[in-house]
Amino acid sequence: MVGKIDYSSVPTTGELENNSNQKKYTVNHPPGKNVVVSRPLCTLMAIGAILLAVLVGLVVFFLVPRHCNGHSNQAASLVQKDARLLESSPEHQINERLPRNIRPLHYTIQIKPEFHNLATSGSESITLQPTEDTDTIIFHVNKIEIHKHSVVVKQLENFNSSDSIPINSQEYLEGERYRIVLDEKLIKDKTYVLSLEFHGELNSQLQGFYISHYTNPSGDDRLAVSTQFSPTDARRAFPCFDEPSFKARFKIRLARPSNMSSLSNMPLEKTELFQTQNGPWYWDEYPDTPAMSTYLVSFIISELVQLQSPDSLIKIWARREYLTQTDYAGKIAPDILSYFENYFRTEFPLKKIDIVAVPEFGFSAMENWGLITFRESSLLFDNFSSTIDDKRTVATVLAHEIAHQWFGNLVTPKWWNDLWLKEGFATFLQYLGVDDTEPDWHILEEFLLTEIQQAMAFDSLESSRPISFEVYNSAQIKQAFDEISYAKGACIIRMMYFFLGEDTFRNGLIKYLQKFKYDNADRNDLFNTLTEEAHKRGSLLSNETVKQIMDTWTEQAGFPVLNVSPDYSRNILKIVQKRFLTNNPSPGDRSLWWLPISFTTSLSHDLESTKPTFWMRGDKEIVEEIGPIGEWYLLNLNQTGYYIVNYDEHNWRQLIDNLMELPPIIWAQLISDAMDLAKANQLDYDIPLRLIAKMGLNDKSIMFVPTSVAFRKLKFLGDILYDTPVYGIFEEFHKAIFKHAYDIVDFNDNIDHYFTQRIRQIVLEFACSNSESRCVHQSRSLFRNWMSSGKTVLPNLRSVVYCTAIKEGSDVDWNFAYERYLHTTSPTEKNILLDSLGCTRLKWLLSRYLDKLIDGYSISIQDADRVFESVARNKEGTQIAFDFIRKHWDQMLSQYGDGFNILGKMIQSLAVHLNTEFQLEELERFRDSIKANISTTSRAFESAIEQVRGNVKWMKKNYAQVEDWLITHQERFQYL
Template sequence: MVSYYNQGVPTTVDLENNSNQKKYTINRTSHRGLVISRPLCALMAIGALLLALLVGLLVFFLLPRYCTSEETPEALVKSETSDARVFAADAVVEDVDERLPRSLEPTHYRIQIVPNFDNLTTSGALTILLKPKEDVNKIILNVNNITIDKHSVVVKSTKSGSVPIAINDQDYIAGQRYRIVLDENLKSGGEYELALKYNGELNRHLQGFYLSRFNDRLGNERYAAATQFSPTDARRAFPCFDEPSFKSKFTISLARPSNMTSLSNMPISSTDLSVDQNNSYHWDHYPETPKMSTYLVAFIISNLKSLSSNNSHIKVWAREEFLGHTRYASEIAPKILHYFENYFGLTFPLPKMDIVAVPEFGFSAMENWGLITFRESSLLFDPDSSTTEDQRTIATVLSHEIAHQWFGNLVTPKWWNDLWLKEGFATYLQYFGVDFAQPDWKITEEFIAIEMQKAMGIDSLESTRPISFEVKSSRQIRQAFDEISYSKGAAIIRMMNHFLGDEVFKNGLINFLRIHANDNADRQDLFASLTEEAHRAGVLLQNETVKDIMDTWTEKAGFPIITCIADYEKNRLHITQKRFYLNDKDERSSWWVPLSFTTSRAPNFEDTRPKFWLRGEYEIMEDVGYLNEWYLLNLNQTGYYIVNYDEKNWKALIQNIMDLPTLTRAQLISDSMELARANMLDYDIPLRMIARMAVQDTNIMFVPTWVAFKKLKFLSDILSATPAFGHFEEYHRAIFKATYSVVTFDDKVDQYITRRIRQTVLEWSCMSPDSACVHQSRSKFRQLMINDHSVEPNLRAIVYCTAVREGTEIEWDFAYRRYLETQSPSEKNLLLDALGCTKLEWLLSRYIDKLTDDPSIRIQDADRVFESVAKNRAGTQIAFDFLRKNWNKLLDHYGEGFNILAKMIKALAPHMNTEFQLSEFERFRSSIRSNISTTTIAFNSAIERVKSNVEWMNKNYNQVADWLIKYKEHFAYL
């Protein structure tokens, strides 16, 4: 495989067979090189001109010339329209508009596809029914790494007796597209048929129709062929109109070896045997699907098995040795499906739902209609090796994908600029589905700790983007699958739910789904349905619309900080808004902000409806009746914003923190720490608040404790190489002293929340090398090494990481061998994380080098390995140097499908806080700017985070260091 920057001039063969579509340059030597005199240079230039003239004359007189009506020879067409040329143009101009014309509507695909596992190719036959919306003589559709047999292309009317329409030209064009030019127009209102044959590939990038290799329990190599089409990779499997608005019906036939089975969106209708001169195949034929977008089409050819189930409509598939691990998913999937059917009042419209654990899979899961595909670790639960966190992941991801069957599949966004319309809803609704299936978890309380924090973390940067934004190319589309679409989308949907009320919100969603079922919609369609219901219920004034409110949240980047200053004598609040920036940039910007409110006089945390609004104003004055000890805005953080109060109120909230609900504690800790980080609040406020809660919270409530630890992690990371770090550790150990003594390895309570608390606390407890946690972890790991004494699953992450961190090469090698030997997906993940915990830099270098030289590290796990090294204080520079050195090789190996390199870039920022590191990061981005792929947004946000870290050190370090020293003696007695 040729790298991005070749060691010499690429040959003609290199260019024509450049299947990975890379750019080439000629390397320059690092020395002075060859010096050519000026006269010799002039002679060489004259010679070159004469040679070019001679070649031109020879070509003109000797080559045969063709009439324009005749087809250009295949060899010449191929050399001129190679994918390498097309992709090179795309690589330079990232915002090239790749969208297809709207003049044709595909209504039905007939797909027949044959995978060849021997040479990793595919062959297919395709027929598409087309309805022109206007007279047009061009057909443009998407292809990527597909070779169309030009002689097989036929276009004709579906009317009886119609003859093929003459094709004037056909060619590959920029933007992963193929153009067919006809001699006559396709007439508006008619129906036409496009038929062709093509060849593709079973690639190893986990995109399109791809090959998955794995070993069974006996060590024998097995393989399967699976699909991942979202967002723009159906075009890798068959030529198509690969945009969400081109919904069609699909009739699919799959050829498979006799020892394998196949799955697709619909149940198999029939099977027959086909024998040709080389192979015999079983053909599985599937009935016509409902109307759906190409990214939701799916098929799998494999040896996977399923357990018999009481629910004949739902089956969970996995490797035979993992069938027992599908039981948990089999139990909760029907419950979650039933919940959403009742919630939406709409029955799941397909005749079956297959849920499949694919041995190699790029995303966590994919919502293909009727055939939901998963990464094994996101679906399989083994009581002997899986953790509570694994169980939570399985439940939430499964609920997310089932929610998509309505939001995304039944009603699909018109274009990727409204990706949040499906991903935000699936993220928000997943908490409802899990809460129904596992009510004892109280998982809805985790929303602000998980989704809100994730969204605000990226949305507080200048480099963030609006939820709805223009995308034109595949690269831009891939980068839209981020925290903004998922978590911020979910957060503003939650805000809508609360300011409209549950009943209005639910009825509005149901109306939206019924109106647009089996079709496409955009955010304005959603807002219209919600507005109609809100007006009917009197929730909004007749001159107010959901669009008025929500356009400010979907079309504007960032979120507001609401500053509230109380006039305690007049019982009045002065409320202002502006955009919150992590770097404390001052920018006036306004949103429609729902403001819920309560006070200490009559506290009510249940009523989250807005008490008053900021209707796009920068400031308002509100009379609130009576102000006593404290007051609060944004109850349970149902609004997507943070609040800063006057000093008197902050101090009152600190004093009464334990009288407030757990979600409010988490919210206040989060808001105050972010305000202090942005230099808008003295660190004395949040550090005192956390200390008071930590000392007094004898019950150790999970959500506020988790948020406090997460916010303190920023201080731990940024102070790690400074003189103040020791003082910070003393502060942390002192305030959480009782917590550390209560939460131990001996806690055997088998409850979700208890286990989540234990995991959170022990991770911090084991950071101190001389703690009891470290000694116990090393002892348990030693017993595992010597006597094969198994470690309790929920303690493994802590035990493995701690033992490897405090150990030597012996512990590291043992963990790596165990990774190679175990079949458990969950155990593999834990060990990959643990291997990056070592403090020995040469071992970290050895580990990260495996990304390029060890096939046992799968593509789907690459970002996990990199992040485990990058987040290690000893490994950040090692990871950065590795990325710089191997950029081209990594991009070539991992491709662009799953933002793997983008995740690597983001992982570097937490421990970078110097001007030198910032300049090196910026220099690296500049050096690969022409080859930046799908990492533009990741680079922008990571570099901005490093800048904010540098600014923090300049503005806040001395304040925090002095505070920690000043209160050192006080906290020693807590």
């Protein structure tokens, strides 16, 4: 029996459609605080709005160019959005694209590193085939000197003769290109060979062909040279057609000193001794690769060694002292590879995979075909010092890179505008690979916690971008390696997985890989293949296509909120979609999506089926008959659709009352949606805070995913309330509702279950936020024991213990931790220590820590963003970090380069604690002051500025409400 419903609190359709007036759907507003506007004033305001709209319409009509091409307004807005994204960089007018009049077929590359002067010498021959008659050859070079006298162009059939085609001119062009003009035209479909010699550099910025420095256990300095070509840095190592669609075969020949070995994409074919003035060296020669893109070519010359047998398919390489830390990767890599071979019904096509822990590496890992390179902390696992999070990182990154061997390597996106076709797929598929290899982790349940929340945090900003958008040069391409390509790409792929069904999805992927193997494809090729399979299996109606659905997700930014208005007496739901923005959408935003909507009620209680019950086919509003509802209803089960849902107040209240009867993944989803809606001022904070309280007080098992979601969402409140009078009451609320968790989670790490270990770290981190807590006293005691007697802290407790002790301690504690960082042999412990050193409250220590970023030797490039973020995310260090980066911008840009988004990550980390108008103006002023030298950080600035602007708005619009709620309920906290 359903109780009597108060319909006065249910929003109307108009209220659901447009929430720009900031009206919320719940009614717990304090009495006496309403604003009343007279009817005459409303009339005048309405007339003014109409006149303004007419004026704007006339301006737009006469000033905005109109095109008679049949494109919709939505498409036009997407083009304008792309233009804004491109123009965000000062280099937006530089076009690095190559003409399509010539395609490379084969490279023969010979390179010798010159360690003494940080340079390389090389020669190469490129077999070319014109697609049209042309007298011009244009290819990419960056920081390479081509010896003009060595450049020769011949017909392949005359390659061994002295006959060559006369060269008219050679020159370097803007956009990292080199042009050769011939006196004769190359003939379409004939084959030619371009030969040349060159000198390059061994840089220290971890891009292209670069040099790494490290120290062995004896304290001796050691060198290694390695490559990182993705996305556009193969041109730093050798002249090439450096775009993904120019696939070719590569024959590599490397020179190395006798104390080192070399690796490349293929197995070593032969070795030849030669003498130099520095002693004996060797030429290592590798056979032809399959056809592949330049960004996947790789080679390494080093003293690294491998543990596995030379006869095995997979070999793991590392420094000799780290070999025992490769055991876990060596154990799971073959299983993950086998899983994907079976999943795609396609064997790995190469004869070997070398997996290498590189001493210095910019990304977490890189999927080079047959030679996968890793940052040491992403591959090595030490049973004595690594954490459960480190183990998860090794597994997920390894699965991600192995998935790339099919999605990215075997079939490669035609251009970087479809980066998500490889990165989104690898991110989604990593969960399948790890779930098969480590089934006890139930890692598929973490997708909401990791990918969806990460993507939505970025995508709920107006500065977000479409998944697919045009890029023309390296600066733009490097900025595309962000949460949108990776996390959002994975989210919409997961959505396809569920609305097509697993069988349709998997068989469509298998056919896609078979059709385009060793070739390139774009999103339309994928969508067409999936549509064929969907029609064959009845997963879509015959008049519907995957492209029709997915274009709404790839060609426009953002995601929607579904505002649901039920008519309980007639058993119908009215659903309105609107783009969700944390700072609220502009009235003119017309974004609409195709939405698969799964649905259940308390009567049907089918919480397992994620198959769409009905669709929104690009409609702004639909009305669905749903039958009797019962006590509550739910949409978008397990958040398989990439959108959030705002219910009517009655349903929110019913969901709170019945929360513990629902699966934990639904708890997490409801808390996440409600907190995001409240943050955007579209829902009263009473709803999410009651949801969290309900779960915290009743979840005796402390379920990992929903607890993590709740803690993460509450962290935003804690950060933004930190300097306000109500922060102490907020802490009381947190301690009261999670009292059970704080009571039973302690520093005993003897239980090795995956979820227990992970939840312990999350709970203890919050428990130690109060200086007077038992957690703080225990952390300081454990740290002092480590300092005085050498009794080490258990690995899974280290991040909490180190950070807490350093935060509450003195410079003695900080100096001890820094010395430990310098001497530990565990890459994963180094990460924990770097994070913890930024926890101190002593501002002079934070300044000293940041100075190490520019002294040239203390902090490696790969760790620079980690150090800066550890200070910036510390409330005591935000302003220090901001002042530091403003003062040293040019020096840091020169030192760290434009790769790996290092400076972009630093900028984004500043936004957490900035929430005043003055701080917003200072950040905007800084951005404007470096526009001529902004490099690849323009989008990071956009995002950070919008986040700070959102923080400022939140303080104006939401602070009083949260303060009132916490004060009103304070007495209850004290008795829980």
